[in-house]
Amino acid sequence: MTLPPKLLIVDDGDRYAEMALQFMRGYRYATRCTLPGPCWTCPRRPGCTLTHAHDASELDQALARHDDVDVVLLDLAFDLPPERLLPSNEHDQERRRRHEGLAILAHLRKRHPALSVILMTSKEDLAYEDAAAALEVDEYVTLAGSDAFDARAVALLVERIWARRPRASLGDAYEWGKGTAMARLKREATVLARTSLPLLILGETGTGKSALAEQVIHPASGRMGPFLAVDLSALPGNLVAAELFGTVRGAFSGALDRPGRFEQANGGTLFLDEIGNLPLDVQRLLLLALEGGRITRLGESLPRQVDVRLIAATNTALAMAVKSGTFRADLYARLNPSAQLMLPPLRERLDDLPALMTRFLQRAFHAGSHRTLLEEYAKAHALPSGLPVALEMGKVSHATGALSFAWASRLQPALRAHPWPGNLRELDHVTVTTAVFALADALQAIETERAQTGNPCWIPIPARLIHELLKLQQESAGGSAGSGTDYAPAATLHDWVTGIEHTLLASLFQETGGDFQAMAARILTGSPARNARRVRLRFNQLGLRVRAGRGRSK
Amino acid sequence: MFRSDIRRAASALAHDVGKYVARTARNVPDGAWTPELASMLLRDLYDLRGEHALHAFLRLAPAATSPLAAFPEWTTAHDLLRELDAMEPALRALEAPALESAAHLALRVEVALGELALRARIGAPGRRRKGKLP
Numbered sequence: 244m245t246l247p248p249k250l251l252i253v254d255d256g257d258r259y260a261e262m263a264l265q266f267m268r269g270y271r272y273a274t275r276c277t278l279p280g281p282c283w284t285c286p287r288r289p290g291c292t293l294t295h296a297h298d299a300s301e302l303d304q305a306l307a308r309h310d311d312v313d314v315v316l317l318d319l320a321f322d323l324p325p326e327r328l329l330p331s332n333e334h335d336q337e338r339r340r341r342h343e344g345l346a347i348l349a350h351l352r353k354r355h356p357a358l359s360v361i362l363m364t365s366k367e368d369l370a371y372e373d374a375a376a377a378l379e380v381d382e383y384v385t386l387a388g389s390d391a392f393d394a395r396a397v398a399l400l401v402e403r404i405w406a407r408r409p410r411a412s413l414g415d416a417y418e419w420g421k422g423t424a425m426a427r428l429k430r431e432a433t434v435l436a437r438t439s440l441p442l443l444i445l446g447e448t449g450t451g452k453s454a455l456a457e458q459v460i461h462p463a464s465g466r467m468g469p470f471l472a473v474d475l476s477a478l479p480g481n482l483v484a485a486e487l488f489g490t491v492r493g494a495f496s497g498a499l500d501r502p503g504r505f506e507q508a509n510g511g512t513l514f515l516d517e518i519g520n521l522p523l524d525v526q527r528l529l530l531l532a533l534e535g536g537r538i539t540r541l542g543e544s545l546p547r548q549v550d551v552r553l554i555a556a557t558n559t560a561l562a563m564a565v566k567s568g569t570f571r572a573d574l575y576a577r578l579n580p581s582a583q584l585m586l587p588p589l590r591e592r593l594d595d596l597p598a599l600m601t602r603f604l605q606r607a608f609h610a611g612s613h614r615t616l617l618e619e620y621a622k623a624h625a626l627p628s629g630l631p632v633a634l635e636m637g638k639v640s641h642a643t644g645a646l647s648f649a650w651a652s653r654l655q656p657a658l659r660a661h662p663w664p665g666n667l668r669e670l671d672h673v674t675v676t677t678a679v680f681a682l683a684d685a686l687q688a689i690e691t692e693r694a695q696t697g698n699p700c701w702i703p704i705p706a707r708l709i710h711e712l713l714k715l716q717q718e719s720a721g722g723s724a725g726s727g728t729d730y731a732p733a734a735t736l737h738d739w740v741t742g743i744e745h746t747l748l749a750s751l752f753q754e755t756g757g758d759f760q761a762m763a764a765r766i767l768t769g770s771p772a773r774n775a776r777r778v779r780l781r782f783n784q785l786g787l788r789v790r791a792g793r794g795r796s797k
Numbered sequence: 798m799f800r801s802d803i804r805r806a807a808s809a810l811a812h813d814v815g816k817y818v819a820r821t822a823r824n825v826p827d828g829a830w831t832p833e834l835a836s837m838l839l840r841d842l843y844d845l846r847g848e849h850a851l852h853a854f855l856r857l858a859p860a861a862t863s864p865l866a867a868f869p870e871w872t873t874a875h876d877l878l879r880e881l882d883a884m885e886p887a888l889r890a891l892e893a894p895a896l897e898s899a900a901h902l903a904l905r906v907e908v909a910l911g912e913l914a915l916r917a918r919i920g921a922p923g924r925r926r927k928g929k930l931p
Contacts, residue, residue, distance in 0.1 A: 256846070258820060261837060266824045320812070322846065341809075364812070389911060392820040 248313035248405045249273055252295035253302050253347060255321040258392075259363060260295040263316070264288075266394030270401065273309035275301060298327045299347045303629040307618070310609055312358065314401050315351065316387075319344035319364040348384065354629060359404045360384045363391040417451075417458045418602045420595030424587040435582055436463035441533060443518075443578045444556040446586030449668030452556040453516060455586065461512040464552060468511025473504050476517040484525045485541050488532075494542025505538045508551045518555035518578070519564055526571045533577045553578075589663040589670060596658055599667065600674045601634040604648060607675040608632040616682055617646065623689045624699035635701070648678045649703045661713045672740055673712050677704050680767065687769050708766050712747065745785045748778070752787065800917075803864050807910075807917035810857050810865070815874075815910030817841060818850045818881075822900035823907075830896045838899065839888055842881055850906070851878040870913035877906045 251273040252260045263272070264282050276293035278285060285291070296302040298321065306312060321328065321343035325336065329346040333339045339346075348360060365388040385404065390396035419425045432455065435442055442460065444452045453472055461470040478486055485494075489503030504513055515521075521529065532538045533553060537546035555578055562580070564570035589599075607613050609632075618628055626646070633645035636655065663669055681704050748762070755761040759782070763774035821837040830838075845853045854874065858865040865871050881902050887895035 258817065262820060262824065265834070265837065389816075392816055392823060394824045 247271055248401055249311055250314050251305055251312045252316045254318040255297050255323050259316055262394055267398050273305050273312045275305050299329050299350050307629045314404055315360045317344050317360050317362050357383055361387050361400055363387045365389050418599050420592050420598055422592045431584055432459050436460040440579050441553040443580055443583040445583055447588045447666055448558045449666035450586040451667050452586055456514045456554045466511050468509055470512045471504055471508040472514040474516045475520045480522045488538045489540040491540050491542040505549050505551055509549050512552045515555045519557045519559040526574050530574045589666040593659050597636045603671040603674045604632050604634055604678055620682055620686055647701050649701050651706055654706055654709055657713055677708050680708055684768055691770055748782050749787055804917045807865055807914040811910040811914040814850055814854050815907040817845055819903045819907035822903040835891050835896055851882045854878055868913055868916055870909045874906050874909040877902050
């Protein structure tokens with residue numbers, strides 16, 4: 244389903260925000276508030292100043308939290324104290340105040356060159372002609388003209404901008420890489436997305452089957468309904484049918500009237516991960532749903548018609564399961580196996596490592612706690628907030644205007660030699676974990692006033708941490724008995740990452756004989772005593788026991 | 798005062814007073830006033846950055862010293878703003894006819910100040926006229 248455009252208002256007062264929230268309620272708004280729901284239903288709205296950005300600094304904050312802003316509504320004159328205006332060589336304070344909107348526009352352009360802006364003014368209000376000339380070179384700026392306070396006219400401008408936005412091409416959000424296997428996959432996915440036939444995606448765990456379905460096939464299918472994903476391996480066998488097909492009150496003890504995932508995905512796409520785990524009795528119901536487009540809630544007698552595109556995925560050989568009798572042959576045939584998509588494992592697309600790592604870093608650091616850490620670092624180094632994140636592999640470029648995590652070139656052979664049994668998920672974990680550790684270490688260096696050298700925009704990744712992580716994971720993948728690390732999917736990514744962390748610290752604990760200072764020295768740089776405390780804290784948080792660990796090590 | 802200064806003063810008047818005064822008036826359909834919308838209109842007319850629209854108008858273009866006061870549009874806008882000022886008690890009592898009437902007057906203020914800015918621009922020196930003016 245296409246969401247309406249998201250607007251961000253930048254105004255020193257509240258007149259534009261008030262007008263928009265009163266008369267333009269068909270849009271989404273990028274506010275600085277964390278409460279859910281639109282402002283016009285919020286009990287805290289009277290007097291609230293979080294509805295919009297009042298200056299350039301608040302604009303940066305809002306854009307750091309909302310990376311999906313479609314149009315910025317920007318006022319021209321800002322009646323603010325000089326310290327809240329952007330730095331300028333202009334001595335005429337009145338002129339500076341009247342044209343602060345243009346300074347904010349230039350500031351915005353440095354980081355968001357193609358973000359559409361409606362400047363809430365007319366050319367007549369631009370009393371200085373050089374200011375008007377500056378706008379003529381910016382193709383993404385529209386002047387609201389004399390209708391800046393006419394909600395219908397502004398809405399019309401937004402709709403025009405929205406209508407001419409470049410449509411996302413197939414899988415822009417998906418990292419295809421450079422390999423021939425992925426190029427072929429992209430071609431096949433393009434074609435198969437447009438059919439209404441069920442689709443089967445095969446690939447090892449962590450290769451991105453769910454992302455392919457959600458970010459590529461569903462958007463390209465043109466279906467207006469939602470995308471819903473169900474991980475069948477995470478559902479108890481006796482609940483699968485109720486989850487997929489829904490229930491009516493009294494179907495079994497405690498059953499309520501509740502739609503299943505098929506009904507919820509009506510008009511859209513239903514993604515069933517680990518289809519090989521589907522119990523045999525539910526396979527029969529799924530077959531009926533695929534053949535007639537009808538499902539029956541548990542406890543109900545009449546079927547309901549649904550229009551759902553089914554995408555199934557598995558990391559096991561379904562053909563073998565058919566032979567062994569654990570998967571129905573007729574259902575397998577119905578899943579259209581002749582047109583299945585096969586995702587290659589990461590070890591077969593090693594040339595894509597830098598692009599994938601960059602993608603993972605950008606995703607991890609664009610919001611949330613990781614972003615907070617990054618902003619803390621930027622603030623400590625007096626860097627502008629909202630800087631994008633980049634990856635430097637082997638070479639250092641200081642002109643990117645980004646905070647770069649620098650991986651030494653000598654690490655590349657180690658990355659390429661690693662078998663990556665957890666595929667993209669494992670690479671994501673290694674990339675983000677090392678970046679977070681490097682950032683935390685850099686922050687600690689500032690706190691302890693250790694000497695800082697080099698460009699603060701360049702954050703080196705400690706090589707030994709990567710070696711530790713890769714070594715540990717390789718050992719685990721090699722089948723070290725009792726290590727507890729296999730790459731079986733966990734219920735959530737957090738659980739999976741915590742498991743890896745757990746194993747890493749337990750292993751280090753054994754290797755160092757329980758010496759936290761030695762453990763800290765292996766993975767962190769900086770004050771040994773402080774690091775030892777941090778490692779010990781994390782060790783305890785993960786539920787590891789010192790006595791048990793020491794006992795094992797002996 | 799240079800003509801460029803007159804032009805800027807007229808632009809400031811159209812922007813700081815004309816545009817803001819008509820903000821709510823131009824968005825509310827006839828007869829659709831609610832207390833919330835009435836409150837917005839009251840802010841447009843009597844709390845324009847902390848002062849009445851009439852006072853903001855006279856501060857930016859004082860009758861005694863501003864060359865803009867010689868223009869008939871200035872007089873029109875001034876009269877309309879005085880009329881709106883006099884309606885304050887009725888508007889604060891949320892009287893429906895007063896709200897309707899004030900909205901129409903506010904729109905006329907915006908038009909008058911727009912015309913004033915246009916007249917000031919046309920007369921400014923060093924500006925080559927291209928084609929017909931609106």
